[in-house]
Amino acid sequence: MTTKRKSSFSALLLPLFLIIVTACAVDPSYNLDEKPIDPSVTLFQDGLTIPIGSSERIRLDTLIKRIQPAVDDYLVVGDDGSYTFCYDGSFSLNDQLKDLDLGQITSIDGISFSQGFTLHTDELDQNARSYDVDYTYTATLKDFPIELKELEEVVFDEVYLNMEAIFDSLPDDPKAAINVDLEIGLPSFITPNSISIKGTVADNRFAITPIKLEKISGVEIPENGSLEVEVTIVGQISANDENIDLSAFQKDIVMTVNASLQDENGKLSIAKARGKFSYDFSQTTTIPLNTLPEILKDDSMCIDLSNPRISLGLTTNVGIPLSGSLEIVPFVDDQPLTDNIITLENVVLPCSASASQDAVKAFCICNDKASVPAGYEFLKADLSKILKQIPDSIQIRIDANAGGGTSAVIEPKAQYKFDIDYGIRVPLAFGEDFYITADTEIDLSGVQAVTSMGEFGIKGKVVNETPLSLSVELNILDAEGEIIPQSKPNIISIDGKATSDIDVSIYSADKDRAIAKARLTISITAVSDEPVKPSECLQFIDLVAVAPEGLTIDPELLPKI
């Protein structure tokens, strides 16, 4: 075959080939030179579900320890298995008692007098060679403390009767020794109330050995606060020598008697006094609550508690029976919450028989007598209003008085004390006003690439054995902190004592605003009057993370190859 024929064959084959191959038309819809390809893809378009799983049964005590360990320190489990919030403390009024100076109300000025007697010459009994003495001294005890109404018994502390007689114009005859034989008569309420004085004058002076007074008893204090007492001196001043020349007694003899009933301080010091006092006692003490966890005092919390109670244990060795009122005033920011003041009337404080013994009395302040422990005196008051908003401090004001109708024992030198132990006991059963709110923000700026892929949500169930209801609102925020509207429900509601469904999502309805943060607003309320028990549990069941509309991948975010 010639080259020409070969060429002819080639010429025949080539067009045939071209006809066959190029006979196929180009669809302009798929002309990629003119049609760009949008590379964005959405995976799992019908919804991606990723299991999160089920949590363990989360006991409430475990949850509290994890979230608010400081609160856990104040929780005690009672016999019925429920929580009781406990806050204990103590304070004393000892310093205030020192300021009172109890000795003052039993402080009586000493009695002293100096009286001159004239022994007239013409009164000399020639036969008896004596002068008769019969003198009554009236003294007025005054300036009794107005609180003192009656002295039933007073034991003096080193109070002595001192007496001396100083004679003037006694004869010079050495034989003219003068004997003194007197009987001192004291008021009947003094023991001893008759003192015999015998002796011989020497150097124109006669002094007695100080006689210790024992006690005073049975003294009614007049209303004007002064008491007249009489001291009698009866007896004889005589010469003891029969051979004394009575003519030597030519002048009147002046006998000056100096006597006193007092201690070294000039007082009738009392070691112990039993009497009836009318005394007012008022003290205000502030108890700071700054050691409580801050969360309890936040404005976002309203602790509406069903039956809170405060126990007071009073220990004192004060012997004055006091009763009065007890006022509890909550303070917030140094301002009293006047609507929440609690006043308790007719509170009888403990009274000790002796400064060496303690008198103890316990009170339980609550609204329900049935919850008062044994050994406590019930004082009815609704404390819930104080604790709805935990104050910064509580001021306790005691206004007490001794009415004067009951005996009291005072030992002025004793170290008096008045200790008050308090305990706040709050069974955790909440009222209908109970709420706690809290906000927390989660930074999502680092996962914008993920959040921009589409809607994300969490579904599942939660079993809640506690009486606390939780509501969690999920809001998404942009970089400026403004809320971005969402097109899907964003609230989780977990009912107390119930099983609830969880269905919450993050889905921005405004694609022009990038999600920077998520804000969780948590609100907790309570099933009214249901006690909270640490064994009660929360459990999340079958949680799944969902992307209901899949994941849209922005090709700009993919790594460039």
Added chain:
Amino acid sequence: MKRLRLISLIAAIMMSLGASSQSFRTGYFLDNYIYGYRINPAQVNDRSSLGLFIGNFDLQNASSVGVSSFLFPNPDGSSSLVTGLNKAISTDRFLGGLKNHNFVSLDENINLFALGLSDGRRMHTIEVNTRVMGTASIPKSVFSLLKSGKTGTYDFNGLYADASALADICYGYSTVLGENLSVGGRFHLLFGLANLNFRSRGSSVTMDEKAIVAGADMQLNASGMIGFHTNEDGGVDMRRIEFSPTPFGSLGATLDLGCEYKSDFGLDAMVSITDFGAISWNNKLSAQANASVEFKGFFSEGGNIKTDLDDLLDLNNALDYRVIKGRRGLRMMPCNIAAGARYQMPFWSGMTVGMLNTCHIGRASSWFETRIGVTATPVRIVSVTANLGLGTMGPTWGTAVNLHLGPVNIIAGADSFLSPLGKLKSTTFPINSFVENVHLGISFTFN
């Protein structure tokens, strides 16, 4: 005559193009199609033929999906295209255009030598071919998972890829029995040159609200002229893999069988099976990966939140991977089963109508097709045929022209016309699924 034979031989050497088509199905409808024995080994040609070396190509490619299965005009009316994973394309629309097993297969047969010696009643054929074959199959579940992602089980067992190069020496014999029946067969001896095979079995992902369970058992085998060294633990040192010219270690054989009956009233019927056999690949390397992951969430057994997510995501715990010295692996070759009939019109002997059913059975790349065609041979030297087909890949049509110019046979045709096409720069590509076979060739016949 001898000169003409020599010229024919030379022409075949220099200019033969696509002369031998193993399954150029349109060729079945042609009268006196020289290489009809490749469809039906029972065919006995009237004359001997020869085809040599360059230009003999049989390019058969098929794809159960096209570009339109993955790229869609943007529903918003803009001029852009979007992928099937775009949110604008619904799940039903995207997955509805995919098959359970989506494959692309290539079967490029390069004929080096083809000789047919025939006396009209018996024919001997000898061929030497090289074949480059490739198949990649992705199950629909892969796309379902990516597109839908809803809870359920996604089975990835159909994930498969294979690339082979082999040499094929075959001998065929056909004979006419009696007046009407002819039978024949061809024996192919296969020499494996290189093979890379990947398969996944037992692989799946199950997703529900309680757990995500994923498992995989994958194997990659490689055979060919590669050498390697092993580590102390018996594993292959991946840093020391090198080219190593070694004798062929991979052998196989396939068989073609067929029979044809030519009735006296113009009806011809045939049935055949071709390429039925297997090849044993001497795998040099085998990479095996087994994975088992069960994710039940972020809580540990005790119900506490796992703190060590690294442990959760540690693939070392989930994946068992090793590369070892391979073993022999027997693999079936893709085969064809064909059944056809042709009927010569009683009113004109130059016209025949015919039907051909072809079933291609390949691992992860099977398809079926039925064609009906009409052939006209107005003059002895020209035969023209056209046919319409319908099958797994959808409707198609083919045509061919066969010129008998003395000792020279020229044929041009195609089993399908790739239309419509897409275009990127100077390259066109089919948009829809297709099975195409372009056939061009020259052969020389002689007595």
